[in-house]
Amino acid sequence: MAFETEKITTNNKTEFYQLLTKQAEGLLSVENNMIANAANLSSLMFHAMEQVNWLGFYFENNGELVLGPFQGQVACTRIEIGKGVCGTAFAKGQTQVVEDVHQFPGHIFCDMASASEIVVPLFDGDKIIGVLDIDSPVLNRFDEDDRIGCEKLAQIYMNSIKI
Secondary structure (H helix, E strand, O other): OOOOOOOOOOOOHHHHHHHHHHHHHHHHOOOOOHHHHHHHHHHHHHHHOOOOOEEEEEEEEOOEEEEEEEEEOOOOOEEEOOOHHHHHHHHHOOOEEEOOHHHOOOOOOOOOOOOEEEEEEEEEOOEEEEEEEEEEOOOOOOOHHHHHHHHHHHHHHHHHOOO
């Protein structure tokens, strides 16, 4: 089954995320496999979002985060819970918006081009199963609109899968 995505052309972030959310809901509604949907959502978001150099998933496995589907340069395969931005988002159960990764204590440099980052925990009820990680080569790339939009997209992903 083919799925055509429409290029989103708007300078309004709220409108951008509303349109991207509709595309994600349509794309993920035809499948419930967590890896397939993570792969498709990472591609959809990576190609829709500007100033992003890496976008993907890490899933908890035996007490650490293990690399899942992504778009961008090669990445760290395993991240310790509580370490770096991804491990911190997982441990705290809160989205992390980092304006300058070079100032984040314990940041893990998988791609030296990354300057800012947002990481959203993936909740299955009260349990966190992983994170959605987005990097940018631009300082201060992510803001409150991005947090709200990315959390909504993460929830759409979680609603689409069977664990």
